[in-house]
Amino acid sequence: MIKKLYPWQDLLFSQWMQAGNSRHHALLFHGKAGIGKLDFARTMAAGLLCLQPQNGMACGECESCHWLSEGAHPDFREITPEDDDSGSESSKKKTRKRQQILIDQIRALHDYLALSTHRVDGIRVVLIHPLEAMNVAASNALLKLLEEPPQRTQFLLVSHQRQALLPTILSRCMQVEMPVPSMEQGLQWLQSQSVAHAEWVWHYSGGAPTTVLQDELDLHGWYQQFRPQLLRGAEMDVVAVVPVLIKLGMEQAIQALQKWLLDVWLSCNQQPLRYHPGDAGPMQPLASGVNLSRLLAFQQQLNRFKMTAQHPLNQELQLEQLLLQYKKMFG
Ligand SMILES: [Zn+2]
Structure with missing residues (x-):
């Protein structure tokens, strides 16, 4: 215990x-x-x-x-x-x-x-x-x-x-x-746990860092594989991304997409990014080419999808379809 x-x-x-x-x-x-x-x-x-x-x-x-x-x-x-x-x-x-x-x-x-x-x-x-x-x-x-x-x-x-x-x-x-950590407290705690890339983890967790450590996966390392594909927008290689994304499990995979979408939307509105502040620069050209109504529709689709995300069948296929929606936002 x-x-x-x-x-x-x-x-x-x-x-x-x-x-x-x-x-x-x-x-x-x-x-x-x-x-x-x-x-x-x-x-x-x-x-x-x-x-x-x-x-x-x-x-x-x-x-x-x-x-x-x-x-x-x-x-x-x-x-x-x-x-x-x-x-x-x-x-x-x-x-x-x-x-x-x-x-x-x-x-x-x-x-x-x-x-x-x-x-x-x-x-x-x-x-x-x-x-x-x-x-x-x-x-x-x-x-x-x-x-x-x-x-x-x-x-x-x-x-x-x-x-x-x-x-x-x-x-x-x-x-x-329950109290939430200030950024200073959160960073200090992450560092005390010898978490690498503490600042990145802090932002990516949305200021809620305690669950990050319960995961075996090196989240920052994982993100380095995911990020370049996201930045490709309409040129994303879906077949290459699905196995990367599925490593997170369905629920987390959908959350990863939701976080990215929110930041693309914030970037469109010239606001500071919430989860990926370090990627503000590279994200800008991507955001300027996005179709906003498709972005919002995709966001809603992800919300609905989250309800059934635990369903173990056809996860690859489901992710593939979601990622195609992502590409269409930039089409
Ligand atoms: Zn005792």
Whole structure:
């Protein structure tokens, strides 16, 4: 179990750990992806369960900390969209399952919370993420727990999309907007993690750098392969780009295209680029030749596409079609 805080979270962490009994039984940590919300919630869970915490941080050595690191703490539950390893033949169904928190998971939580805690006076912690992955049935089942919370149970809820949550759920939580790093904090942190091209990573992540490190892929190296093809506009070699793009996985591949499109659009409007500021110069001639209405149509197409991006079939073919749309913007 990860126990780490980011420098931009220190203050908030000590505030919540010091709150003690006055802490709301359900805290909802929300904010954009990539700023360390889940790590914060896990660190908090570890600190709450630890038998000898130091300034709220788990000691890493007590019985409780050992259980947590083995994923076997009797007073801790983490709920996230379940992997389906049943080898189901329908890959479509399989994929959908991975994106949702199901009612069965929340029912199991009801059963679990009906039992007494492992330690007589101990606290129990339930961590759910991302909360927007719950379908309506699961949300309603959770609502019952939030309305009549079992004693000494701390709910830690994490959401990237608060607007997607049911108002009834929101009304039962204490909503905590998670701090985002300043550029200085973000760069310092990336450098402390020995990330190469920290400044590029900072911009490319849109100021949300924590997920970049969880990836095995050398993102900057990857971008060096992708970038020249993007800059070719209508002359892009689609057959060469597809294998490069697919290395990211579909969802990330679409995001990469969305980031580039946004910056082309900003460049058209003589505004500073958001994700690729280092490419402002080379992008200018490209942007001056773009058909704006086609760009906007392509952007909408990508948004729609994102919904089905997890579908494992025909990914190469789908990317090929998207890239042809990209070329047409400059035709
Ligand atoms: Zn401990």
